[in-house]
Amino acid sequence: MTKPLIALQQIEKSFRGKRRGHWFNWLKPSPGQDIHALNGVTLTVHSGETLCLVGETGCGKSTLARVLMGLVEPSAGEVHYRGKRIDQLSEQERMPYRRQMQMVFQNPYASLNPRMTVYQILAEAIKLHHPSYGRQQVQDSINELLTSVGLPLDIQDRLPGEFSGGQRQRIAIARALSVEPEFIVADEPLAALDVSVQAQVLNLLMDKQQERGLTYLFITHDLAVVEHIASRVVVMYLGRICEIASRESLFSQPQHPYTQALLASIPRLDSLDNAPLQLEGEVPPPTSKPSGCSFCQRCPLVNQRCYEEVPRLLPQRNGSMVACHAVEEGRAWK
Numbered sequence: 001m002t003k004p005l006i007a008l009q010q011i012e013k014s015f016r017g018k019r020r021g022h023w024f025n026w027l028k029p030s031p032g033q034d035i036h037a038l039n040g041v042t043l044t045v046h047s048g049e050t051l052c053l054v055g056e057t058g059c060g061k062s063t064l065a066r067v068l069m070g071l072v073e074p075s076a077g078e079v080h081y082r083g084k085r086i087d088q089l090s091e092q093e094r095m096p097y098r099r100q101m102q103m104v105f106q107n108p109y110a111s112l113n114p115r116m117t118v119y120q121i122l123a124e125a126i127k128l129h130h131p132s133y134g135r136q137q138v139q140d141s142i143n144e145l146l147t148s149v150g151l152p153l154d155i156q157d158r159l160p161g162e163f164s165g166g167q168r169q170r171i172a173i174a175r176a177l178s179v180e181p182e183f184i185v186a187d188e189p190l191a192a193l194d195v196s197v198q199a200q201v202l203n204l205l206m207d208k209q210q211e212r213g214l215t216y217l218f219i220t221h222d223l224a225v226v227e228h229i230a231s232r233v234v235v236m237y238l239g240r241i242c243e244i245a246s247r248e249s250l251f252s253q254p255q256h257p258y259t260q261a262l263l264a265s266i267p268r269l270d271s272l273d274n275a276p277l278q279l280e281g282e283v284p285p286p287t288s289k290p291s292g293c294s295f296c297q298r299c300p301l302v303n304q305r306c307y308e309e310v311p312r313l314l315p316q317r318n319g320s321m322v323a324c325h326a327v328e329e330g331r332a333w334k
Contacts, residue, residue, distance in 0.1 A: 118155050206229060306326075
């Protein structure tokens with residue numbers, strides 16, 4: 001197998017907790033108490049694939065994306081791009097990699113500067129990464145970008161506040177494409193959009209991938225989207241990876257109990273049966289770092305080993321990688 005485009009090795013990230021004046025106590029850590037967002041994540045992304053990252057809110061998906069992009073420093077671990085370690089580089093040393101790695105954020109209402117016109121938003125990135133471009137070259141690039149994302153050329157003097165959510169997300173995608181990257185992190189890019197607009201933006205992303213040979217790390221809650229676009233799927237829970245599988249394997253033969261519960265929660269019109277695996281209890285607070293399996297407090301297959309030992313990601317017969325003692329010991333539900 002060829003070397004991965006992106007390699008994350010044992011990534012950990014903790015945030016120092018601060019006391020907050022909220023009534024819900026579990027999000028009110030005492031001073032000095034750490035919030036554990038990522039706990040030893042190891043992951044690879046290969047050129048040309050769409051790797052989908054799924055899991056409940058608060059499991060660390062967005063934090064992992066920001067660590068990968070250099071927007072947040074990891075507490076431990078390494079980030080490699082084409083075999084080169086980049087997490088320790090200075091901002092100046094990282095600049096060539098900024099051009100190759102871009103990000104589309106979840107909220108198009110917050111990710112665009114409200115005081116900049118569409119022209120300024122797109123021109124800023126082009127001029128930064130192509131300082132030799134003249135005014136006409138910049139204008140030609142902007143015209144091409146707007147056309148490629150299905151926006152008219154006469155919007156360049158307008159501000160983001162004058163557009164709908166779908167149009168803003170198209171502008172954000174155009175900005176990400178403006179420096180001709182090969183890798184894009186899409187962090188819930190459809191979450192703030194209407195369903196009809198979601199389909200348009202998703203089709204746009206897939207078209208750009210085919211045209212430009214892009215590689216995606218696609219973060220989403222929508223398992224229907226995952227089933228449609230994913231090459232491989234990574235399932236996370238409380239800052240750890242539960243399962244890595246191809247799209248076909250994950251939806252036909254989920255191995256980890258959490259993955260099974262996640263897929264069973266999808267409403268289906270063709271079945272009136274109850275979910276085969278019902279989870280009890282609540283997700284532990286992020287200040288609590290389990291000594292064993294992160295899922296042990298909600299798993300119906302838990303035993304004493306699960307409370308004491310962190311499971312390793314182990315290969316399965318179907319090609320999946322699963323971190324589960326029950327699967328390893330052959331007592332998981334099939």
